[in-house]
Amino acid sequence: MNIVVCVKQVPDTWSEKRLDPEDSTLDREATDPVMNEMDEYAVEEALRLQETHGGEVTILCMGPDSATQTVRKALSMGGDRAVHVVDDALHGSDAVATSLVLARAIETIDAVDLVLLGSESSDARMSVVPAMLAERLGRAQLTFAKEVTVDGPTVTIKRLTDDGYQVVEGTTPAVVSVVEKINEPRYPSFKGIMSAKKKPVQTYAVADLGIDPGEVGLSGAWTSVESFELAPPRESGRVVTDDGNGADRLAEKLVEFLASKKFV
Amino acid sequence: MIARGRRPVERHLPTEEAAALLDLTRELASEELAPRVNAYEAESRFPREVFHTIGRAGLLGLPYDERWGGGGQPYEVYLQVVEELATVWATVAEGVSVHTLACYPLAGFGSDEQRDRWLPDLLGGELLGAYCLSEPQSGSDAAALTTRAVVDGDVYVVDGTKSWITHGGEADFYSLLCRTSDEGSRGIACLLVDATTDGVSAAAPERKMGFTGSTTAQMRFDGARVARDRLLGAEGEGFRIALAALDGGRLGIAACAVGLAQNALDVAVAWAGERRQFGRELREFQGVSFMLADMATGVEAGRALYLDAARRRDRGEAFGKSAAMAKLFCTDMAMKVTTDAVQVLGGYGYVQDFPVERLMREAKALQIVEGTNQVQRMVIGRHLTRP
Numbered sequence: 001m002n003i004v005v006c007v008k009q010v011p012d013t014w015s016e017k018r019l020d021p022e023d024s025t026l027d028r029e030a031t032d033p034v035m036n037e038m039d040e041y042a043v044e045e046a047l048r049l050q051e052t053h054g055g056e057v058t059i060l061c062m063g064p065d066s067a068t069q070t071v072r073k074a075l076s077m078g079g080d081r082a083v084h085v086v087d088d089a090l091h092g093s094d095a096v097a098t099s100l101v102l103a104r105a106i107e108t109i110d111a112v113d114l115v116l117l118g119s120e121s122s123d124a125r126m127s128v129v130p131a132m133l134a135e136r137l138g139r140a141q142l143t144f145a146k147e148v149t150v151d152g153p154t155v156t157i158k159r160l161t162d163d164g165y166q167v168v169e170g171t172t173p174a175v176v177s178v179v180e181k182i183n184e185p186r187y188p189s190f191k192g193i194m195s196a197k198k199k200p201v202q203t204y205a206v207a208d209l210g211i212d213p214g215e216v217g218l219s220g221a222w223t224s225v226e227s228f229e230l231a232p233p234r235e236s237g238r239v240v241t242d243d244g245n246g247a248d249r250l251a252e253k254l255v256e257f258l259a260s261k262k263f264v
Numbered sequence: 265m266i267a268r269g270r271r272p273v274e275r276h277l278p279t280e281e282a283a284a285l286l287d288l289t290r291e292l293a294s295e296e297l298a299p300r301v302n303a304y305e306a307e308s309r310f311p312r313e314v315f316h317t318i319g320r321a322g323l324l325g326l327p328y329d330e331r332w333g334g335g336g337q338p339y340e341v342y343l344q345v346v347e348e349l350a351t352v353w354a355t356v357a358e359g360v361s362v363h364t365l366a367c368y369p370l371a372g373f374g375s376d377e378q379r380d381r382w383l384p385d386l387l388g389g390e391l392l393g394a395y396c397l398s399e400p401q402s403g404s405d406a407a408a409l410t411t412r413a414v415v416d417g418d419v420y421v422v423d424g425t426k427s428w429i430t431h432g433g434e435a436d437f438y439s440l441l442c443r444t445s446d447e448g449s450r451g452i453a454c455l456l457v458d459a460t461t462d463g464v465s466a467a468a469p470e471r472k473m474g475f476t477g478s479t480t481a482q483m484r485f486d487g488a489r490v491a492r493d494r495l496l497g498a499e500g501e502g503f504r505i506a507l508a509a510l511d512g513g514r515l516g517i518a519a520c521a522v523g524l525a526q527n528a529l530d531v532a533v534a535w536a537g538e539r540r541q542f543g544r545e546l547r548e549f550q551g552v553s554f555m556l557a558d559m560a561t562g563v564e565a566g567r568a569l570y571l572d573a574a575r576r577r578d579r580g581e582a583f584g585k586s587a588a589m590a591k592l593f594c595t596d597m598a599m600k601v602t603t604d605a606v607q608v609l610g611g612y613g614y615v616q617d618f619p620v621e622r623l624m625r626e627a628k629a630l631q632i633v634e635g636t637n638q639v640q641r642m643v644i645g646r647h648l649t650r651p
Contacts, residue, residue, distance in 0.1 A: 187292060190322030190335055193284045 001055040001150065001172075003046045004106055006117040006133075007039040007074050009067040013122050023218060024225035025092050026123060028064070035070040038118025040077075042178050044185040045148060046116050047078045053150060056080045058109055062090060062101050068201075075196035076188035082201040083109065089206050092218030095124070099132035101216060104209035106137060108202075112173055114155065119144050119177040130177035140170030146181040273351075273526065273567075275344055282341040285326075289345045292318055293352040301353040304477040305622060308469075310434055311477060312392070314356055315363075318349075319389025324363050327512075328371050332383035339512070339574040343519040347567070350523025351530075354626045355477040357523055358633075359392070361516025362430045366393030366439045368509040369454045373497035382456065386437065394435035395513070396426040396457075396483055397506055403427075404639045407449035407503055411442040411485060418492050420444075420455060422463070422485040428633075432481030433466025435459055440485070441506050444499045452502030456494045463488030474625030511584050513634045514591035515577070518570040521591075521598035521630045522563060528598075528605035528623045529559045535609050546608070555608060559601045566594040585647035592640040595630040602627040 011017050011031030018027040046057045059074040059082040061067050071082045085105050093101070106112055115137070120127040127143075134141030142148075145157035146165060155174045158165040160181065188196070206213050214220055258264045272290060277283050296317050304311050318324065326342040328334025335342075342364070350357035367386045370379060385391055402408040411424025422442055429438075438457040445451035457464060467482040497505055533556055536547040546552045573586035602624040606613035613620045631637050 187317070187321050188288065189320060190285050190288060190326075193288060194281055 001049065001053040001113045002058070002109075002111050003049060003055065003114045003116060004058045004060050004109060004112050005039070005042050005046045005074065005079065006060045006062075006102055006115065006129075007043065007070055008036040008061065008118075008121050009033045009063045009070040010036045010121055010123040013037065017123070019225075019228050023092060024228055025218070028066075033066055033069060035073050036118055036121045036123075038120060038122070038178070038180060039074075040118075040185040041180050041182050042116040042118050043074050043077050043079065044183045045178055046114075047186070048183065049114070049148070049150060050078075055113070058083060058112075060102065060105055060109075061085070062093075062098060062105070064091075071201060072196050073188060075199045075201075076192040077186060078192060079199070081199055084201055084203045085206070085209065086203055087205040087207075087213070087216075089213035089217045092221060093216045094221040094223050095126050095128045095132060096222050097216040097220050099129050099136055100211065101206065101209065102129070102133050103136035104211055105204060106133075108204070108209070114150070114172060115139070115175045116148075117175075117177050119179050127177075130175055134175035137173075137175065140172075140174040141177075142168050142170050142174055143177045145176050145178045148176055148178070148182070273348075277344070278338065278340065282337065282344075285335075285337070285341065286344060286348060288321060289323065289348045292321060292323070293349055297349065297353040297356055301355075301477070302619065305355065306476075306616070308471075308476040310479045311353075311356065312434060315359060315392050316390065318356070318360070319392075322389065323349075323360060324389050324392075325367065325387025327364060328367060328383070328387055332371070332379055333387040334371075334383075338578040339515060340571060340578055343515055343570060343574050346516055346519040347523040347526070350520045351526045352523075353477075354520055354524045354527075354623075355475055357520045358475065358478060358517070359431065361513065361520055362395060363393045364516060365509055365513040366395045366435070366437070368512060369439045369496045369505050370456055372508065373454070373501070373505050374456075378456075378493070378496065391436040392431055392434060394429050394431040394438050394483075395509065396429055396438050396440045397510075398427045398429075400425060400427050400482075404636060406441070406506060407452070409441060409443060409452065411440070413442045413444050413453060413455065413490070415444075415492065416489075419489040420492060420495070422455070422457075422488040422490055424485050426483040426485070428470070428480055429466075429483045430478060430480055430633075432479065432483050433469065434479050438464070438483065439496075439509075440490075441502050442485075444502075447500070449503040450500050452506070453499045454496045454502040454505045455490050456496055457485075457488065457490050461488050461490060473628060474622065475629050510634055511587045512577070514587045514640070515570055515573055517630055517634045518566070518573070518587075518590040518594035521594040521627065522566045522570060524623055524626055524630070525559070525563045525566065525594075525598040525601040528602040528620055528627075529556070529563055531618075531620055531623075532556060532559065532605040532608040535612075552608060555604050559604055562597040562601050566590075566597045569593050585644055588635075588640040588643040588647075591634060592637050592644070595627070596637060598627040599624075599631055 012034045015031045020027045050057050057079045059079040061071050062085040071084050130143050131141050142157045144160045146160045147158040149156045153172050156169045159168045160179050326335035326337045330336040346357045399409050413420035413422045436459050440455045440457045443451050444453045463486045465484050470480045539546045570590040573583050573590045576583040576586055605620040606624050612618050
């Protein structure tokens with residue numbers, strides 16, 4: 001069974017993020033880049049499925065040159081090969097354009113049975129790319145999986161919902177997005193890191209995929225950020241000093257306070 | 265306040281792969297070791313699962329040949345991995361050093377057939393090893409050991425007691441030094457004993473001053489039947505194997521001591537930048553900053569000394585004297601630096617809510633293990649006055 005895992009490089013979740021005032025896109029220079037955490041679970045799941053079913057695991061990444069780091073990490077975890085779409089024209093791409101690029105890139109890979117990806121990226125947090133990708137590829141979409149089993153051509157997932165899970169079944173080839181409940185991603189091993197350097201990485205520009213550069217990037221985006229404002233800094237709390245009669249009308253005063261803040 | 269915001273130590277590594285290995289080590293240390301260290305040490309809980317994690321990542325066979333699944337790394341690199349682990353959790357770093365020591369008799373003295381058969385498992389990351397040399401009545405005087413192995417057909421029947429065995433009762437295999445004849449240091453053999461062998465058992469773990477997360481126990485060999493093909497090297501060669509293993513083991517302890525001291529230094533420096541007395545930060549008092557300066561100098565000097573010994577070993581030169589000097593200097597330095605870290609933190613340093621009192625207790629062990637520092641001086645003295 002051949003699997004493609006889409007991975008995205010994002011700013012470290014814990015680092016402070018800034019938008020570039022020039023074009024309202026994320027200032028990627030200002031933060032430590034890491035692999036989107038949810039995608040690590042997708043890589044792990046692909047490797048586990050490969051251990052059972054065999055086949056090849058291909059890592060697919062759309063991102064700038066620096067995203068090579070994320071590609072290497074996925075390969076050092078155990079992916080067999082990688083496809084990296086890197087092109088200045090991609091800067092500022094929205095979800096619609098991203099799904100187009102990923103779909104065209106997947107079509108360059110032979111006999112793909114399953115596409116796995118994290119159900120959201122920790123920077124954009126749209127959660128729409130998996131569905132758009134399935135639509136573009138004309139494949140079954142199984143999203144928010146906390147468990148995946150493959151039996152012949154049948155893919156079954158437990159789809160996480162707010163109050164439990166649904167069992168959803170589809171037929172390969174399919175697109176499956178995973179949530180972090182699905183597994184515990186492995187660390188790359190020292191040998192994995194070494195061998196990752198020798199694994200093949202195919203790079204494409206958007207034109208190589210038959211895409212007009214105008215369809216992607218900021219100019220091709222269906223949505224645009226008009227303006228942005230920084231969240232106001234947190235105000236300090238209000239200290240109420242008990243001058244000896246704090247217990248008097250305590251409940252009343254609390255209600256007054258909560259009402260003034262529109263909590264009740 | 266421990267690992268947070270710590271700046272990585274600047275290292276001169278020989279290869280790009282060594283740099284990648286150190287990055288991996290730091291990642292494992294901050295994500296797998298740091299969240300556990302305080303609770304496990306407080307509860308005297310042995311972190312077996314942590315050894316599985318770092319073993320699978322490839323950290324339990326670093327200085328051995330890739331042919332048998334080792335990492336093919338020079339000591340210069342392997343020891344810096346031990347140091348990085350010790351910067352976060354000395355129990356785990358010491359465990360890596362002891363495991364590596366336990367693999368040495370097979371890797372260094374086993375036949376190719378023996379190495380093909382067992383070494384990939386020992387280095388593969390799933391198994392943990394222990395090294396059985398000391399006995400209740402023979403510590404520094406290792407050649408006086410009395411555990412006996414008697415041939416009976418195709419097995420050795422082993423009887424005796426081994427003391428202070430790190431990983432005793434937790435290990436999967438034991439590199440055992442025992443007596444096959446009465447010819448003193450020339451009557452000792454080394455056996456590779458599987459932990460599941462009948463007649464091998466561990467006493468209750470020792471209740472120690474420090475390294476409480478690590479397990480130390482007496483091992484009993486009571487008519488244990490060990491196949492004769494598990495003899496490493498020749499009968500009578502055991503003492504030579506034991507000493508050669510210890511030369512490498514001492515470097516592991518030296519690296520462990522430097523990491524431990526680095527941790528104490530980092531905590532003390534952070535504290536001196538936060539704590540205010542008399543209207544200024546502690547670091548602005550020369551009395552404190554001079555202490556920090558001496559601590560930092562000790563750590564750097566220790567690192568330089570163990571790396572010099574490691575590089576001698578990697579070049580195939582004699583390194584016994586250098587290893588003894590590194591063990592002596594680094595562990596005495598760690599004792600001083602951790603004691604001073606407690607002093608810098610004052611009352612906070614003396615209580616268990618802050619990590620430095622534990623580091624001070626751990627440092628004490630390192631002055632004793634793999635040959636007390638008095639034995640290191642004997643070794644160094646002997647090298648100096650040898651005709």
